[in-house]
Amino acid sequence: MEQAILEGVMQLLEDGVPLAELSIERIARTAGVGKATIYRRWSGKEELFVDVLRAAEPPDPELPGTSMRDDLIVILESLRQRGLVSRSSAILHNVYVQMKSSPRIWAAYHAGVVAPRRVLMLDVLRRGQRDGELRPDIDLDLANDMFVGAMLVRTVMRPDADLPEGLAEQIVDITLAGLRPVSSTVL
């Protein structure tokens, strides 16, 4: 049932219906269910919509937990995968763009998807700092933005940029090692 509803919304989006015109009524009609069925599961269009996106995006990865570096590479690789999907799927790309001009849907997506990912990332960094993989004096919030920043610039802001295999590992290792020439890394 839930699956049919999510697919119904995806179908409407594929048919080119703008986000703003997707009403619960129309979704119910497309999925062949009553409005009450939808409202039993979701409190509103925003929440339903976040689940549609979640179903369309690659699932969040399992972290290996073997080291901070390994976990960070898996997280950045999943950002890269989402970037690739968003590039290959015109619908998904279009939905992201529309979502950003709808403050309520953006807020729901942020609370339901983006914020939990950030919490997970900060956990990984906290463990890494505890285990001596991360400078002890570094602010975790800033460390987070530095690890994910380069990948997000490429996936979100520069839709024409390369997303080659191995990019996640490269970004993590360069961020850990720094960009100074080796001869001057003495601090």
Next chain:
Amino acid sequence: MEQAILEGVMQLLEDGVPLAELSIERIARTAGVGKATIYRRWSGKEELFVDVLRAAEPPDPELPGTSMRDDLIVILESLRQRGLVSRSSAILHNVYVQMKSSPRIWAAYHAGVVAPRRVLMLDVLRRGQRDGELRPDIDLDLANDMFVGAMLVRTVMRPDADLPEGLAEQIVDITLAGLRPVSSTVL
């Protein structure tokens, strides 16, 4: 004259007119000039609009040219300043959001404003690599994304994030030095 037209557009935006409804005709009427006057200076609404944004944003900075590090800090500081302006100006913020859902205006802004900034940044990095301030084996495109990534995550993607004074310097120095604990920076 040019100034009056740019201010006319800003006035319309302040009055809450959506970007999509800003026609050359309406802009001409607001500025008290003929449409031909506008078309003599700008080839279309997109190009005019990019100049409106350019006038509203803090001007691009002069680079000191004393070192790659100094230049990078000035560039990142100007990103921070633009982030602060976009936060304090509801109109400007609103315009950025609308712009992203208008592919033609976004393309014009990208070609006229974003792309030249990227070229400038790559020049700074190229000089730095030549002068031994940047690892010789690093891809400049990737280095660029790493320096600007963390700042852009904060200014563009996390509108609630702190943009404290000194952030530009902090990001540049950490990106140069890396996030590994000092004891393990031996490569």
